[in-house]
Amino acid sequence: MPPLVRSDSLQDIDFTLRRRFNKESFRPNQREIILAALEGKDVFVQAATSFGKSLCFQLPAVIDRGITIVISPLLSLMMNQVKALRESNIDARTLNSTLPLPDRDYIYSDLATGHPLTRLLYITPELCSSSHFRIKLKLVHQQKELARIAVDEAHCISEWGHDFRPDFKRLSWLRETFPDVPIICLTATANELVRKDVLSTLGMDKDAGRLKEFYMTANRPNLHLEVRFTSDEANDRFDDFVTWLKGVYERRGGNEERRKELEEKGERVENVSGIIYTISRDETETLAAALRMEGIGARPFHAKLTKEEKERTLGRWIKNEVGYDVIVATTAFGMGIDKDDVRFVVHWRLPKSFEGYYQEAGRAGRDGNAGYCFLYYSREDRDRVMSMLVRDGGKGNKGEGGEANRKARIKSHERLVEYCEMTDGCRHEFICRYFGEGEKVVECDYACDWHKEGSAGLKRRMKAGLASEEWVCTQREEGRFDECYYSE
Numbered sequence: 278m279p280p281l282v283r284s285d286s287l288q289d290i291d292f293t294l295r296r297r298f299n300k301e302s303f304r305p306n307q308r309e310i311i312l313a314a315l316e317g318k319d320v321f322v323q324a325a326t327s328f329g330k331s332l333c334f335q336l337p338a339v340i341d342r343g344i345t346i347v348i349s350p351l352l353s354l355m356m357n358q359v360k361a362l363r364e365s366n367i368d369a370r371t372l373n374s375t376l377p378l379p380d381r382d383y384i385y386s387d388l389a390t391g392h393p394l395t396r397l398l399y400i401t402p403e404l405c406s407s408s409h410f411r412i413k414l415k416l417v418h419q420q421k422e423l424a425r426i427a428v429d430e431a432h433c434i435s436e437w438g439h440d441f442r443p444d445f446k447r448l449s450w451l452r453e454t455f456p457d458v459p460i461i462c463l464t465a466t467a468n469e470l471v472r473k474d475v476l477s478t479l480g481m482d483k484d485a486g487r488l489k490e491f492y493m494t495a496n497r498p499n500l501h502l503e504v505r506f507t508s509d510e511a512n513d514r515f516d517d518f519v520t521w522l523k524g525v526y527e528r529r530g531g532n533e534e535r536r537k538e539l540e541e542k543g544e545r546v547e548n549v550s551g552i553i554y555t556i557s558r559d560e561t562e563t564l565a566a567a568l569r570m571e572g573i574g575a576r577p578f579h580a581k582l583t584k585e586e587k588e589r590t591l592g593r594w595i596k597n598e599v600g601y602d603v604i605v606a607t608t609a610f611g612m613g614i615d616k617d618d619v620r621f622v623v624h625w626r627l628p629k630s631f632e633g634y635y636q637e638a639g640r641a642g643r644d645g646n647a648g649y650c651f652l653y654y655s656r657e658d659r660d661r662v663m664s665m666l667v668r669d670g671g672k673g674n675k676g677e678g679g680e681a682n683r684k685a686r687i688k689s690h691e692r693l694v695e696y697c698e699m700t701d702g703c704r705h706e707f708i709c710r711y712f713g714e715g716e717k718v719v720e721c722d723y724a725c726d727w728h729k730e731g732s733a734g735l736k737r738r739m740k741a742g743l744a745s746e747e748w749v750c751t752q753r754e755e756g757r758f759d760e761c762y763y764s765e
């Protein structure tokens with residue numbers, strides 16, 4: 278089959294950036310990535326959260342002829358991106374199970390013409406497996422109108438990635454069926470194993486000359502990383518957090534001058550946007566209610582809320598409305614949340630995986646200003662999570678590779694525990710090493726607890742906060758940590 282007809286207007290990218298995306302200039306490496314995509318290369322992008330990965334496939338989609346299919350794991354993520362693109366007058370759409378029938382019909386008939394008007398079509402991997410969709414996509418391809426496939430949050434393809442979804446594996450169909458169509462995939466959180474798995478599943482590893490890989494640092498120097506030590510007995514997270522947040526409010530509106538400044542900017546004293554991640558739906562509800570009793574505008578967010586409730590909560594939080602300052606969420610509120618002024622992300626309990634932790638922490642400080650990320654760590658939670666992972670490996674443990682997958686999950690959890698109990702190094706550096714950046718020296722400008730307190734201070738705090746290993750061990754032997762309810 279002859280190659281697709283490509284745009285010859287590579288020089289248009291600066292114009293398109295300004296005119297269509299309303300952005301002044303490219304961030305480092307965005308231009309190179311976009312040029313590689315426009316050249317028709319397969320592209321793999323690994324870059325920190327908030328780097329601006331979406332633009333790397335959105336801008337080529339606007340310049341190139343034909344349609345770009347974007348595979349994305351989360352409906353909320355798709356809807357946010359589609360909304361933003363449509364506001365820029367770009368014909369982006371999403372095809373998913375929640376879409377009203379007339380809208381679905383429109384998209385299918387647009388595809389059926391073979392020359393769709395839609396520039397970017399966002400779909401889930403599940404939809405990509407449906408024969409109805411596949412037939413239509415083949416038709417578009419026959420007309421040489423299938424410009425590119427973009428796979429966002431590509432770590433979900435890998436059984437070793439923390440958000441693995443089995444249907445992602447079936448995406449291998451794309452390269453098998455459309456060998457001439459370039460693929461671009463993007464992720465913030467992949468280690469070596471995950472990267473290899475993604476490239477081989479998508480068939481991008483067959484021709485080295487066709488593939489361009491871009492690896493940027495995982496480092497987010499504006500995130501202030503801290504571990505707060507606690508135990509079942511102390512059970513002090515709530516008081517600690519409320520004291521901290523009220524302290525922040527006090528500093529913001531402590532004197533007349535500051536209050537005036539805020540007023541002029543149209544901000545409230547309590548308008549300190551944040552996310553608390555916890556592990557179960559019940560806890561999101563009870564914790565948000567308890568915080569409201571303290572006068573903190575907190576709302577729960579989890580998978581079982583209705584679509585309307587989710588949209589309302591998300592919308593009001595994004596607009597900084599009164600009563601919607603803090604979202605108390607399960608992991609259902611994660612990848613792709615793009616609010617730029619989130620000032621803190623708190624992990625109420627130990628997350629399951631290292632990648633999940635960093636992905637979630639990455640929701641803070643997307644405007645480049647400081648974002649405060651702290652994680653409450655207890656050895657009891659460590660053992661609860663471990664017993665759950667040993668028991669069933671968490672979700673995605675079915676089928677081939679199940680055992681290897683379970684081991685990888687346990688390993689990721691162990692590294693997170695190591696991170697929490699580490700007292701002799703920079704947290705940013707630990708994270709970058711975890712994602713394979715061995716050689717580079719990370720700049721940390723007092724943006725982690727180790728840099729602020731030093732080893733001795735950190736050790737002291739850890740000893741005072743954590744339950745002793747002996748005690749936890751006795752409890753474990755009595756089966757105290759066998760029950761652990763994670764829900765989304």
Ligand SMILES: Nc1ncnc2c1ncn2[C@@H]1O[C@H](COP(=O)(O)OP(=O)(O)OP(=O)(O)O)[C@@H](O)[C@H]1O
Nearest residue numbers: 300302303304326327328329330331332465613615
């Ligand atoms: N060149 C640019 N100039 C200014 N803003 C940009 C530029 N590129 C991207 N952005 C903005 O940066 C923000 C983050 O971009 P995006 O959502 O694509 O991040 P991401 O890399 O996908 O992060 P994550 O992995 O956390 O989802 C968005 O609000 C986007 O509009």
